[in-house]
Amino acid sequence: xxxxxxxxxxxxxxxxxxxxxxxxxxxxxxxxxxxxxxxxxxxxxxxxxxxxxxxxxxxxxxxxxxxxxxxxxxxxxxxxxxxxxxxxxxxxxxxxxxxxxxxxxxxxxxxxxxxxxxxxxxxxxxxxxxxxxxxxxxxxxxxxxxxxxxxxxxxxxxxxxxxxxxxxxxxxxxxxxxxxxxxxxxxxxxxxxxxxxxxxxxxxxxxxxxxxxxxxxxxxxxxxxxxxxxxxxxxxxxxxxxxxxxxxxxxxxxxxxxxxxxxxxxxxxxxxxxxxxxxxxxxxxxxxxxxxxxxxxxxxxxxxxxxxxxxxxxxxxxxxxxxxxxxxxxxxxxxxxxxxxxxxxxxxxxxxxx
Numbered sequence: 001x002x003x004x005x006x007x008x009x010x011x012x013x014x015x016x017x018x019x020x021x022x023x024x025x026x027x028x029x030x031x032x033x034x035x036x037x038x039x040x041x042x043x044x045x046x047x048x049x050x051x052x053x054x055x056x057x058x059x060x061x062x063x064x065x066x067x068x069x070x071x072x073x074x075x076x077x078x079x080x081x082x083x084x085x086x087x088x089x090x091x092x093x094x095x096x097x098x099x100x101x102x103x104x105x106x107x108x109x110x111x112x113x114x115x116x117x118x119x120x121x122x123x124x125x126x127x128x129x130x131x132x133x134x135x136x137x138x139x140x141x142x143x144x145x146x147x148x149x150x151x152x153x154x155x156x157x158x159x160x161x162x163x164x165x166x167x168x169x170x171x172x173x174x175x176x177x178x179x180x181x182x183x184x185x186x187x188x189x190x191x192x193x194x195x196x197x198x199x200x201x202x203x204x205x206x207x208x209x210x211x212x213x214x215x216x217x218x219x220x221x222x223x224x225x226x227x228x229x230x231x232x233x234x235x236x237x238x239x240x241x242x243x244x245x246x247x248x249x250x251x252x253x254x255x256x257x258x259x260x261x262x263x264x265x266x267x268x269x270x271x272x273x274x275x276x277x278x279x280x281x282x283x284x285x286x287x288x289x290x291x292x293x294x295x296x297x298x299x300x301x302x303x304x305x306x307x308x309x310x311x312x313x314x315x316x317x318x319x320x321x322x323x324x325x326x327x328x329x330x331x332x333x334x335x336x337x338x339x340x341x342x343x344x345x346x347x348x349x350x351x352x353x354x
Contacts, residue, residue: 003092008053015039015046041099048092055085094345102203102278103169108145108271109201112157114177116195119184121154123305124197126328127178128158131171133330134337140164145264146252152185159268161204168203173316173340175201176300182307192308196301204267205274212270218242221258241265248272303336312336317343 018039021027027035059081062074111128113120135142141163148156162171179196187193220240238253239261250272252265304313305324312327313320319339326332 002089003049003052003096005053005056008049011042011046011049012053015042018042045092045095048088048095052085052088052092055081055088059085093349097345097348100169100172103172104166105168105203105205106161106163107168107171107201108204108268109142109160109162109171110157110199111155111159112198113155114196114198116180116184116193118150118152118154118186119180119193120195120197121150121156122152122185123178123180123195124155124158125149125153126180127197127199128155128160130328130330130333131162131174134333135162135164137330137334138164138167138170140167144254145268146254161267168201170337170341171201172203173337173344174199174302176302179301179304180307181304202271202275203278204271210270210274210277212243212266212273216244218244219262237261239265241269243269243273246273246276248276314340316340 018035021035022032022039059078062078062081065071065074109128109131111124111131113124116123132142143161143163145159145161147158150156177196177198179194181192181194183190184193184195218241220242221236222238222240223236237256237258238251239258240249240251241262242249248269250265250269252261252268255261255264302314302316304315305328306313307324309322310324311320311322312324312332314336317339319336321327321332321335323332327336
């Protein structure tokens with residue numbers, strides 16, 4: 001997708017206009033917030049657009065040079081610019097792709113054990129630790145909202161908030177079924193088992209994005225209990241919130257404070273309602289979404305972690321890495337994430353050129 005000189009000028013002029021408005025000091029309140037958001041979204045596009053325009057102008061100037069003494073130098077410089085320009089134009093095309101408005105948001109990470117009993121719960125815990133380590137490398141903050149652990153240290157379910165720069169943009173392709181093939185610690189015969197866990201990555205909304213009426217909520221307070229029926233505490237602090245219009249139910253009992261549990265449960269409920277709204281709004285784009293790297297469908301098997309062979313395979317892009325420990329430790333996951341993002345960008349560019 002080649003961007004015309006006219007379009008380049010429009011982008012650069014719009015960015016300069018926004019820059020001047022913000023510097024003027026005349027914007028206040030919602031106008032300032034809107035202009036700041038537009039500026040932040042346009043800045044990476046404008047920077048590359050300025051670079052592309054500068055390279056094109058320099059090429060034209062060098063091509064028009066008549067001085068014989070400067071010809072060799074001009075030819076050398078033109079060769080360099082012609083080699084570098086396609087890469088800059090490609091980066092501009094990617095920067096101009098329509099963005100998911102949720103990309104800049106923090107995310108709610110939900111991991112649930114699937115088929116495989118205790119082994120699936122242990123795998124769910126392995127996945128959670130992988131994302132924790134990856135998040136630490138990115139400078140993100142992970143806060144557990146709720147967790148349902150088993151007696152072996154696995155998770156039947158764990159829900160966490162991941163906050164930081166570009167969290168949803170980097171993690172959104174992790175949603176789906178993750179499969180593990182290994183000999184479980186509970187297996188005495190040394191046989192390889194296949195288990196699974198489901199990962200969901202949901203963008204977190206601001207409070208203004210999802211309005212929840214008190215009359216639409218049914219809130220139950222009860223005593224929290226842990227594994228084996230042992231009471232976590234002796235007060236009624238666990239909270240179950242039912243959103244009556246949608247039927248969504250959220251339970252939080254990790255905190256000793258009823259108010260903290262209610263606040264966390266509302267955070268999860270608001271996120272799930274926001275995702276429901278996004279799904280409904282994108283219904284007309286369902287076919288296009290399925291054509292991309294992943295639809296975000298939680299029933300879609302996306303990746304296999306094979307311990308005997310030390311490999312990880314992402315089935316959507318047919319990429320296999322023979323560095324399983326590195327992936328589970330966090331650093332190797334970045335390579336998978338980058339490959340998924342690149343594939344998504346390539347498919348969207350192809351769709352625009354078609």
